[in-house]
Amino acid sequence: MSTATPTARLAELGLVLPxxxxxxxxxxxxxxxxxxxxxxxxxxxxxxxLVRTGKVGADVTPEDAKDLARVAVLNALAAVDSVVRLDDIVRIVKVVGFVASAPGFGGQPGVVNGASELLGAVFGDAGRHARSAVGVSDLPIDSPVEVELQVEVRS
Known part of the structure; x- marks a missing residue:
């Protein structure tokens, strides 16, 4: 892992905060x-x-949902950046991922890995976090996934 800032790492990954x-x-x-x-x-x-709608395990594949979790966590980072600079994040403390799941689908942890893996790529060890991956019957506007963050920032 380089000593680059999170903003620089995003750029290295070809990503821009929306x-x-x-x-x-x-x-x-x-x-x-x-x-x-x-x-x-x-x-x-x-x-x-919204990029996709539907239930994971029925309308949306787990692989596609993992990509959607990555998009959602980029939106969460943009929300953080609207309050403090992204480069002022000390560590990602907790990720909560909700997955609109078809009956019998139990792959929520794999879906939310899309968010966790991107945070690891951007923040290195400071991106390692506590996490919940929760299956739900419905999410707003029929979204397949929803992600929220809790982050520690510099004073």
Missing amino acids: PVAAPLAAYVPAVRSGSFVFTSGQLPTVDGE
């Missing part, structure tokens, strides 16, 4: 409290549009 996704209801994308930033759940949207 604009912050507009909230779908009465909340803000991210809130800072002390040395922590908490994001609202982020969906896999690109240019304001």
Whole structure:
């Protein structure tokens, strides 16, 4: 792992933080409290549009859902960056991933790995985090995945 900043690592990966996704209801994308930033759940949207809809294990393959989790975590990083600079993140503390799952689908951890693996690539050891991968029956606007972050930032 290089000593490059998270912003530089994103560029090395050919990725750019998207604009912050507009909230779908009465909340803000991210809130800072002390040395922590908490994001609202982020969906896999690109240019304001949901990339895919449906249930994982039926309409959406686990592999496609893993890619969607990667898109959602980029949106979560954009939400963090709207409150503090991305390069001020000390560590990723926790990831919560929700997977809209078809009956009998139990591969939620593999889906949420899309988010976790990208965070590892961008933040190195500081990207290692606690995590929950939760199967749910439905998510907002029929999204297959939703990701939220809790990060520690410089004072």
